[in-house]
Amino acid sequence: MRKIEIAALPGDGVGVEVTEAAKDVLHTLARAHGGVEFSFTDFPWSCDYYSKHGEMMPKDAISTLSQFEAIFLGAVGNPAIVPDHISLWGMLIKIRREFELSVNVRPAKKVKGITSPLANPKDFDLIVIRENSEGEYSEVGGRIHRGEHEMAIQNAVFTRRATEKVIRYAFQLAEKRNNRLVSATKSNGIVHSMPFWDEVTKSVAAEYPHVHTQSTHIDALAAFFVSKPAEFDVVVASNLFGDILTDIGSAIMGSIGIAPSANLNLEGRYPSMFEPVHGSAPDIAGKGIANPIGQIWTAKMMLDHFGFEELGQVLMDSMEEVTEAGIKTPDIGGTANTRAVTEAVKEKILETARV
Numbered sequence: 480m481r482k483i484e485i486a487a488l489p490g491d492g493v494g495v496e497v498t499e500a501a502k503d504v505l506h507t508l509a510r511a512h513g514g515v516e517f518s519f520t521d522f523p524w525s526c527d528y529y530s531k532h533g534e535m536m537p538k539d540a541i542s543t544l545s546q547f548e549a550i551f552l553g554a555v556g557n558p559a560i561v562p563d564h565i566s567l568w569g570m571l572i573k574i575r576r577e578f579e580l581s582v583n584v585r586p587a588k589k590v591k592g593i594t595s596p597l598a599n600p601k602d603f604d605l606i607v608i609r610e611n612s613e614g615e616y617s618e619v620g621g622r623i624h625r626g627e628h629e630m631a632i633q634n635a636v637f638t639r640r641a642t643e644k645v646i647r648y649a650f651q652l653a654e655k656r657n658n659r660l661v662s663a664t665k666s667n668g669i670v671h672s673m674p675f676w677d678e679v680t681k682s683v684a685a686e687y688p689h690v691h692t693q694s695t696h697i698d699a700l701a702a703f704f705v706s707k708p709a710e711f712d713v714v715v716a717s718n719l720f721g722d723i724l725t726d727i728g729s730a731i732m733g734s735i736g737i738a739p740s741a742n743l744n745l746e747g748r749y750p751s752m753f754e755p756v757h758g759s760a761p762d763i764a765g766k767g768i769a770n771p772i773g774q775i776w777t778a779k780m781m782l783d784h785f786g787f788e789e790l791g792q793v794l795m796d797s798m799e800e801v802t803e804a805g806i807k808t809p810d811i812g813g814t815a816n817t818r819a820v821t822e823a824v825k826e827k828i829l830e831t832a833r834v
């Protein structure tokens with residue numbers, strides 16, 4: 480019996496609701512199929528925690544988390560209480576950086592039973608590999624002359640180490656899939672970092688001559704995600720570009736509430752972190768109607784990460800049977816609540832164990 484020790488960080492808003500649902504599903508899966516057990520330790524770090532303690536996480540949070548094999552996070556942010564840049568940098572982004580989670584894997588595909596807003600989505604099935612540790616999201620810069628003549632400078636940081644790492648990971652993935660890779664660029668407007676990004680793409684591409692590689696400007700690429708997503712397979716992008724592309728990826732699937740992600744430490748030195756693409760959705764938090772699919776699919780990515788691909792497939796298939804049966808939350812046109820979708824997925828999992 481393999482027991483996996485996981486730190487659960489439900490965070491804020493719907494993060495709390497969907498992590499609860501996905502944990503429930505994972506326990507059901509483990510009990511039904513055996514061979515693995517999930518041990519979750521919950522931490523209440525969030526904007527509420529900040530209100531009480533003046534910080535998003537305690538000082539020793541990183542060392543506490545480093546004792547776990549993985550982190551299962553919901554979402555961080557409640558702008559009504561804490562400004563977003565403080566809550567995200569105090570928790571989500573801090574964890575990504577401290578644990579060198581330099582690659583963020585974000586798949587998007589046509590899901591059974593979920594209507595894409597696109598007239599002709601075909602069977603698109605792509606994965607965006609997002610640089611996750613630097614780039615446009617940096618602390619380098621500042622503000623001077625508060626008031627009328629104020630100035631804000633925000634620097635983007637691109638190191639060869641992190642750029643090469645994420646691009647090489649994308650090539651390796653392309654090799655395992657369909658030998659096709661698109662690199663998001665904007666070298667016509669961003670004149671230092673993006674030509675650098677393109678050069679690194681070219682140099683890594685030389686090691687993978689059998690992978691068809693193309694650099695596409697992010698503006699056109701964003702449009703192509705809407706007009707012809709089925710033409711993409713693996714896409715590699717900087718932190719900001721990948722962030723935006725993957726919200727488009729979730730939108731064309733049908734809802735931001737269904738997209739999963741894995742924040743990976745490739746060296747295995749620190750725990751990797753699994754969280755859905757979406758945020759804390761303050762507009763629907765507390766209503767019990769958050770879509771748990773993004774978090775459940777995220778759990779599938781965590782299973783794959785630990786080598787439990789068969790269980791991951793059972794989870795994915797069960798989830799798609801539920802969406803296909805029309806048991807869906809309002810964001811994807813259904814009338815079911817979080818609980819009903821979760822129970823339906825659990826029921827499907829139990830059926831797979833009975834046959």
Ligand SMILES: NC(=O)C1=CN([C@@H]2O[C@H](COP(=O)(O)OP(=O)(O)OC[C@H]3O[C@@H](n4cnc5c(N)ncnc54)[C@H](O)[C@@H]3O)[C@@H](O)[C@H]2O)C=CC1
Pocket residue numbers: 493497553554555556557558563567571734735736737754755756757758759760761762763768769770771773810
């Ligand atoms: N990784 C993270 O923890 C992220 C945190 N955030 C934070 O979340 C807060 C809200 O940000 P927004 O920009 O509004 O993005 P959001 O992703 O929370 O919400 C965008 C829209 O999608 C809907 N939505 C999101 N998740 C859903 C789900 N599971 N089921 C059904 N509908 C869902 C929301 O209701 C909203 O209409 C902010 O504090 C933001 O900084 C935003 C993105 C990622």
Ligand SMILES: CC(=O)C(=O)O
Pocket residue numbers: 567722756
């Ligand atoms: C912060 C954010 O939007 C993301 O991680 O996707």
Ligand SMILES: [K+]
Pocket residue numbers: 552553554555754755756757758
């Ligand atoms: K999230």
Ligand SMILES: [Mn+2]
Pocket residue numbers: 722723726756
């Ligand atoms: Mn985002």
